[in-house]
Amino acid sequence: MEKSIVVKNITKKYKLYSNTKERILDLITPKDYGEDFYALTNVSFEAEKGDIIGFIGINGSGKSTLSNIIAGIVPETSGTVAVNGQAALIAVSAGLKADLSGRDNIELKLLMLGFNKEQIKNLEPSIIEFSELGKFIDQPVKSYSSGMKSRLGFAISVSVDPDILIIDEALSVGDKAFAEKSLEKMREFKQRGKTMIFVSHSIGQMKTFCEKILWLEFGKVKDFGSVEEVIPKYEKFLKQYKKMSKHEKDKYREEAQEKTTETL
Numbered sequence: 694m695e696k697s698i699v700v701k702n703i704t705k706k707y708k709l710y711s712n713t714k715e716r717i718l719d720l721i722t723p724k725d726y727g728e729d730f731y732a733l734t735n736v737s738f739e740a741e742k743g744d745i746i747g748f749i750g751i752n753g754s755g756k757s758t759l760s761n762i763i764a765g766i767v768p769e770t771s772g773t774v775a776v777n778g779q780a781a782l783i784a785v786s787a788g789l790k791a792d793l794s795g796r797d798n799i800e801l802k803l804l805m806l807g808f809n810k811e812q813i814k815n816l817e818p819s820i821i822e823f824s825e826l827g828k829f830i831d832q833p834v835k836s837y838s839s840g841m842k843s844r845l846g847f848a849i850s851v852s853v854d855p856d857i858l859i860i861d862e863a864l865s866v867g868d869k870a871f872a873e874k875s876l877e878k879m880r881e882f883k884q885r886g887k888t889m890i891f892v893s894h895s896i897g898q899m900k901t902f903c904e905k906i907l908w909l910e911f912g913k914v915k916d917f918g919s920v921e922e923v924i925p926k927y928e929k930f931l932k933q934y935k936k937m938s939k940h941e942k943d944k945y946r947e948e949a950q951e952k953t954t955e956t957l
């Protein structure tokens with residue numbers, strides 16, 4: 694089987710500063726300021742061409758960070774990511790310029806991807822039609838609702854026909870009809886053997902759409918396997934987690950983070 698994504702020991706460290714002064718001092722002086730925060734620790738997984746993988750995990754577990762790293766939008770701190778082909782990320786407002794109109798955003802994105810003027814002219818009407826933005830297409834993106842931004846992002850990304858499609862929560866905003874239309878498009882991609890990564894809090898969508906699941910917890914891989922194998926374990930965990938008090942949840946997180954620090 695041909696590999697399409699190989700993620701090896703990815704770690705993403707963010708610096709958390711308590712104020713702007715600390716941030717500036719960290720930049721301009723040799724001394725270390727701020728607190729290290731690991732959004733991802735030693736994450737590894739592989740996707741075969743044509744795999745449809747769902748990323749699951751409670752809030753803040755690192756799903757978006759990993760999606761952004763695979764899409765080449767955010768750099769990893771250490772580790773390696775090999776992507777076979779062109780990856781496109783669809784997330785609410787991902788890569789959209791707020792001051793530009795929807796139409797200018799389409800043109801800019803396509804230009805950046807190497808399309809020529811003629812190709813852009815041919816693609817533009819179908820993107821606008823898919824986005825259902827109507828006359829809003831000439832309004833600045835900053836005036837769009839999150840659903841509208843998501844529709845525009847989705848319409849652009851699917852029309853450029855990427856090899857790897859990463860959809861981060863983009864279907865959870867906006868209306869049901871558009872989500873259904875988008876799922877239809879994704880089914881078409883699935884039939885054409887494209888690799889897809891799907892980030893969603895909807896277990897129902899995961900079950901109907903994905904084949905494999907990567908379960909992240911506080912930046913680490915908790916499990917990776919088939920939907921049938923991983924989803925029941927996650928559902929069981931969620932049931933217990935939801936019953937925890939705030940104090941218990943904080944303790945659970947702290948213990949997990951302590952373990953992470955020990956492994957670094």
Ligand SMILES: Nc1ncnc2c1ncn2[C@@H]1O[C@H](COP(=O)(O)OP(=O)(O)OP(=O)(O)O)[C@@H](O)[C@H]1O
Nearest residue numbers: 707708730732750751752753754755756757758759
């Ligand atoms: N630019 C940043 N600077 C500092 N911390 C960050 C940054 N981006 C993300 N984080 C932190 O990294 C952790 C992982 O965030 P991420 O958005 O990847 O999680 P997620 O699983 O997608 O969460 P959600 O389900 O809430 O969307 C979070 O604790 C978040 O606060």
